[in-house]
Amino acid sequence: MKKRKSISYAKWGYIFLIPFFLVYAVFSFYPLISTFATSFMDITIDQGFISFSGAEEINNGFCGLRNYTEVFTGEIGRSFYNTAVMWLMGFVPQIIISLLLAAWFTDLRLRIKAQGFFKALIYLPNILMASAVSYLFYGLFSQGGGIWTIIKDLTGYEGVLLDSAWGARGIVALINFLLWYGNTTILLMAAIMGVDTSLYESAQIDGANSRHMFWKITMPLIRPILLYVLITSLIGGIQMYDVPTLLANSNGYPGQSLLTLVMQIQNRKDASPGLAAAICIVIFIVTAILGGIIFLATSDRSDRRFKKKSKNAAREAV
Amino acid sequence: MDEVSKARQSTGKGYLRAKRILAYTVLIILIVISLLPFYLLIMNATRGRVQAGVRWYPDVYLLDNIKNLFGPLTTTNYGSVFRALGNSLFVAACTCVLTVYFSALTAYAIHAYDFRFKRAAHTFILLIMMVPTQASAIGFYRFMNDIGLTDTYVPLIVPGIAAPATYFFMIQYMKSSLPLEIIEAARIDGCGEFKTFNRIIIPIMKPAFAVQAIFSFVASWNNFFMPQMILSTKDKYTIPMILAMMRSETRIDYGVINMYIVIAVIPVIIIYLFLSKFIIRGIALGSVKG
Numbered sequence: 001m002k003k004r005k006s007i008s009y010a011k012w013g014y015i016f017l018i019p020f021f022l023v024y025a026v027f028s029f030y031p032l033i034s035t036f037a038t039s040f041m042d043i044t045i046d047q048g049f050i051s052f053s054g055a056e057e058i059n060n061g062f063c064g065l066r067n068y069t070e071v072f073t074g075e076i077g078r079s080f081y082n083t084a085v086m087w088l089m090g091f092v093p094q095i096i097i098s099l100l101l102a103a104w105f106t107d108l109r110l111r112i113k114a115q116g117f118f119k120a121l122i123y124l125p126n127i128l129m130a131s132a133v134s135y136l137f138y139g140l141f142s143q144g145g146g147i148w149t150i151i152k153d154l155t156g157y158e159g160v161l162l163d164s165a166w167g168a169r170g171i172v173a174l175i176n177f178l179l180w181y182g183n184t185t186i187l188l189m190a191a192i193m194g195v196d197t198s199l200y201e202s203a204q205i206d207g208a209n210s211r212h213m214f215w216k217i218t219m220p221l222i223r224p225i226l227l228y229v230l231i232t233s234l235i236g237g238i239q240m241y242d243v244p245t246l247l248a249n250s251n252g253y254p255g256q257s258l259l260t261l262v263m264q265i266q267n268r269k270d271a272s273p274g275l276a277a278a279i280c281i282v283i284f285i286v287t288a289i290l291g292g293i294i295f296l297a298t299s300d301r302s303d304r305r306f307k308k309k310s311k312n313a314a315r316e317a318v
Numbered sequence: 319m320d321e322v323s324k325a326r327q328s329t330g331k332g333y334l335r336a337k338r339i340l341a342y343t344v345l346i347i348l349i350v351i352s353l354l355p356f357y358l359l360i361m362n363a364t365r366g367r368v369q370a371g372v373r374w375y376p377d378v379y380l381l382d383n384i385k386n387l388f389g390p391l392t393t394t395n396y397g398s399v400f401r402a403l404g405n406s407l408f409v410a411a412c413t414c415v416l417t418v419y420f421s422a423l424t425a426y427a428i429h430a431y432d433f434r435f436k437r438a439a440h441t442f443i444l445l446i447m448m449v450p451t452q453a454s455a456i457g458f459y460r461f462m463n464d465i466g467l468t469d470t471y472v473p474l475i476v477p478g479i480a481a482p483a484t485y486f487f488m489i490q491y492m493k494s495s496l497p498l499e500i501i502e503a504a505r506i507d508g509c510g511e512f513k514t515f516n517r518i519i520i521p522i523m524k525p526a527f528a529v530q531a532i533f534s535f536v537a538s539w540n541n542f543f544m545p546q547m548i549l550s551t552k553d554k555y556t557i558p559m560i561l562a563m564m565r566s567e568t569r570i571d572y573g574v575i576n577m578y579i580v581i582a583v584i585p586v587i588i589i590y591l592f593l594s595k596f597i598i599r600g601i602a603l604g605s606v607k608g
Contacts, residue, residue, distance in 0.1 A: 009431055009432075009511070010431055010432060010433035010434075012427070012431055012511040012512075013427045013428070013430075013431030013432070013433040013436065014427075014433060015427075016423050016424065016426060016427030016431075016515070017424060017427045017428075017439060019420050019423065019424070019479050019480075020420060020421075020423075020424040020443075020479060020480050020485070021439075021480075023420075023476060023477060023479040023480040024446070024480035027458065027473070027476065027477040027480065028446075028451075028454055028458075028477065028480065029454075030457070030461065031454035031455075031456075031457035031458035031461050032453065032454035032457060033457065034457035034460065034461060035453070035454050035455070035456045035457030035458075036457075037457075038456055038457060038460065039456075097348070100344070101344075101345070101348075104341040104345075109334060110334070110337060110338055110341060112338075112341060112342075112345075116595065118345055118349070119598055120590075120594040120595075120598065121349050121352065121353070122348065122349065122352060123594070123597070123598055123601070124352070124587070124590060124594075125352055127536050127540075127586050127590055127597070128540070128583050128586060128587070129539070129540040129542075129557070129558060129582050129583060129586070130540060130542070131540070131542045131558040131561050131562065131582075132557075132558070132561055132579045132582040132583050133355070133583075135561050135564075135565055135575070135579055136355055136356075136359050136576075136579050137355060138565065139362070139369075139572065139575070139576070140355060140358060144369070144370040144371065145369075146358040146361075146362065146371070146372045146373075147354075147355070147358070149370075149371045149372045150372055178351070178352055178355075181348075182352075183601060186598055186601050187601065231448075232448075235448055235450065238450075239450050239452050239543075241452075241542065241543050242540075242542045242543070242558070245542070245562060246542075246561065246562060246565055249565060249566055250562075250566070262452050262543065265452065265455055265456065266543070266546060266547060269455075269456060269459055269547065273456055273460065276455075276456045277456040277457065280452060280453055280454060280455050280456050280457070281453070283450065283452050283453050284449060284453035284454070287448055287449050287450055287453060288448070288449055288453075290448060291445065291446075291447065291448025291449060292445070294448065295444060295445060295448075
């Protein structure tokens with residue numbers, strides 16, 4: 001009786017999984033395989049028709065790893081560099097500020113008031129349309145724009161930041177910072193609040209000040225979440241597209257210094273699909289490795305190890 | 319209490335006060351930096367077509383800008399605003415419904431049933447969670463081209479059915495608040511499996527549905543990469559694409575542009591004003607394991 005029951009219900013498990021796996025196979029898995037295949041092909045476009053539809057493709061066949069070497073050299077190599085630099089410029093201040101805010105928000109003695117209000121405000125930019133925000137910043141930082149004028153009035157600097165490579169990259173980093181620091185703060189807060197408060201209490205009784213408690217208890221215990229934040233930010237960073245496109249136009253002004261990898265995919269999807277596909281596969285490999293690290297770090301085995309480690313850390317701190 | 323400990327306590331209090339002042343100052347500075355651009359945006363939406371310098375209080379051109387935004391000049395250059403809004407709304411709403419419903423269904427399959435590949439399916443979904451759509455973009459684009467789906471909304475909406483991150487949230491939620499006894503009870507009462515999901519599970523999952531509906535709606539509403547890759551007819555453009563089109567032109571009416579940015583951003587801000595508490599709770603729930 002029991003056996004029959006379990007057999008008849010298992011069927012429903014499979015049935016309910018069909019939509020997800022079917023759609024995944026058609027819209028993600030098959031495209032991934034065909035991207036992989038395309039990335040080894042030398043495909044050019046008949047110069048007569050560069051237009052969107054009806055462009056005639058010329059497939060020059062297998063070309064080995066040539067597309068891949070091109071990803072890391074020349075113009076696309078520089079886009080790789082731009083992407084990495086702009087990510088780093090946004091991430092470093094983001095993690096510092098977020099850690100600071102999360103530590104303050106959760107400090108039992110500091111008792112910051114109106115936390116809900118502050119959290120809601122710092123998270124707000126994250127849900128706004130990145131392309132609209134970037135377009136807004138383009139206007140504000142252009143010559144005669146609002147923030148340009150404020151900077152001029154405060155410092156006397158009359159240059160246009162958007163016209164210099166590092167100025168423009170700095171603005172991209174600033175936008176990414178503003179869009180994401182609230183999200184990171186909330187994640188880190190959740191992690192810090194998950195730490196057993198008795199650890200802090202006993203540390204306090206033993207005379208530890210809040211700096212000790214932060215570095216010796218909080219930091220070791222939230223390391224998995226820090227790793228998660230770092231990796232998800234890297235994965236988000238390698239997809240950077242909306243912000244530089246709307247800030248600098250699709251050519252990455254000034255002097256292609258804002259061109260990112262995904263902008264290159266978009267710009268080359270028709271003209272040189274093989275090369276664009278190779279960029280896709282590089283992104284796939286990077287994100288798969290990063291995702292794998294998170295997967296291993298959060299799986300149960302390392303969870304247990306982490307708990308043991310954190311107990312030791314707590315003992316050391318106390 | 320002896321002198322020393324008294325002194326230590328008072329310096330501790332002074333230190334705490336200084337730290338508190340520092341914390342509030344940093345917070346207020348950050349919030350000013352975060353909100354200043356949007357304040358200037360709203361001010362600029364009330365200004366004329368040529369805008370120079372900062373303006374801290376509203377100008378008189380708000381109604382003109384609204385009129386121009388919906389007027390014939392903007393419509394011929396960038397297509398009707400209503401059309402773009404409608405397109406964005408249509409894509410976002412459809413994606414949101416599909417994502418939430420099918421993610422819950424997938425999570426339910428793995429949470430409620432015992433079958434051979436259950437663990438494998440779960441692990442597989444977690445493994446693909448971090449791989450972005452960009453990783454298969456060229457194959458996707460060429461495949462859609464081959465089967466004639468470019469310049470339609472299908473490639474923007476249907477992939478929403480397979481949303482690993484939403485699945486992950488749903489299964490976490492089910493683990494914490496969907497006891498299997500409810501399903502047993504429904505079975506005893508003779509309720510079919512599919513009906514149980516639709517009539518009993520979905521109402522229980524309402525809070526999770528609400529949070530994930532907002533996230534997937536906003537993600538689709540803000541999405542720029544995929545529509546830019548797939549759509550080519552101006553009439554089908556979504557709002558981020560219109561903004562990109564405006565950005566690539568030089569002769570532009572700044573009043574109208576700022577108005578357009580306001581339109582792109584305001585619906586989401588309004589949703590957020592009412593639901594920020596749930597949204598913020600949702601972020602922490604979705605990503606922190608446990």
